[in-house]
Amino acid sequence: MGNKPRFSIPRYPRGWFQVAYSDEIKPGEVRPLKYFGVELVMFRTENGEVNVLDAFCPHMGAHLGHGGKVEGDGIVCPFHAWKFNGAGKCTHVPYAEHLPRKASITAWPVHEVNGVVMVWHDIEGKEPEWEIPTIPEWDNEAWTPYWRQHWKLRSHNQDMCENVVDKAHFRYVHGMNIVPQPHTIELEYPHIKMTTDTIYETRQGEVKGELDVEVHGFGFSVSRFRGIVETTNMASVTPIDDEFCDVRFSFTVKKLGGADITAGVGKAFTKEIARQLEEDAPIWENKTFLEQPMLCDGDGPVAQFRKWCKHFYPDWYHKQAQDEYDGLKEVSKPLTLAERRKRLVAA
Ligand code: FES
Ligand SMILES: [Fe+2]
Incomplete structure (x- = not known):
């Protein structure tokens, strides 16, 4: 049994969240991240597109953020060189004739705007419900750098x-x-x-x-x-x-x-x-x-x-948080986003 949570409301709301500044990740670079209690990997392709995936390779569990390398539009795992594209799909296994069909990693929606990299988090895996607007002050001669x-x-x-x-x-x-x-x-x-x-x-x-x-x-x-x-x-x-x-x-x-x-x-x-x-x-x-x-x-x-806040969490997530807080249920362990979603499907 873990510790009682500090809050009786869910920990991870839905929305767009900054995970880096744009200039912290150059083309060809890979960074490990941890947000929402999930190990993540961020990489920028040679064409300049930023991607964020759950970190662990589905082959044998290596962390792509520690030793993974960008190749073209994807990232290559440091352990046995399986390659994944920005959508998390395995596109190449150098020593296999057939790609395992189900080999993929959860990809997080990414929006790079106003000089920052943002990801969309939704505990139920739904698509983004709103956009972050471009701020006119950003990259504007009339304003000082941040x-x-x-x-x-x-x-x-x-x-x-x-x-x-x-x-x-x-x-x-x-x-x-x-x-x-x-x-x-x-x-x-x-x-x-x-x-x-x-x-x-x-x-x-x-x-x-x-x-x-x-x-x-x-x-x-x-x-x-x-x-x-x-x-x-x-x-x-x-x-x-x-x-x-x-x-x-x-x-x-x-x-x-x-x-x-x-x-x-x-x-x-x-x-x-x-x-x-x-x-x-x-x-x-x-x-x-x-x-x-x-x-x-x-x-x-x-x-x-407080009423406005309720829109950011589904009802079942509220109930789970409350039950964990009241000690009626075991505290949920940190899971990958994919594992959380699997648990949801099973529930
Ligand atoms: S663990 Fe990633 S390729 Fe084997
Ligand atoms: Fe204040």
């Missing part, structure tokens, strides 16, 4: 996302004198859109402006601050395993007539946002998840948010 920050946090995607609608914490965790009052907030699966007036305190003084937040599922959001500077932060949260998530911030600032001051204020602003995340982190890493929080009238649309 300034990146990365954290590994012991938390859950849903708990971290709840921060967006949790109005009251801005004063008590982030010390903001004026709590942001959203003019508009829309929650419609898979998006949240919010606009709010806000004031950030930086070393250069107070910066007033408008903050626009777009959430695209639990993996990806874009925050745009429009004040005396224009700053955009693309934030991604990807579950690694049952404990940890990778959090990545990519900031860009609009260039203004070569004024260094603008860059200075922009940088100060980005530091402020990163500081806010570091203030949230100890709360997130140690809190418990209350299914029925005791809310009061000043709390913001937390109940509405």
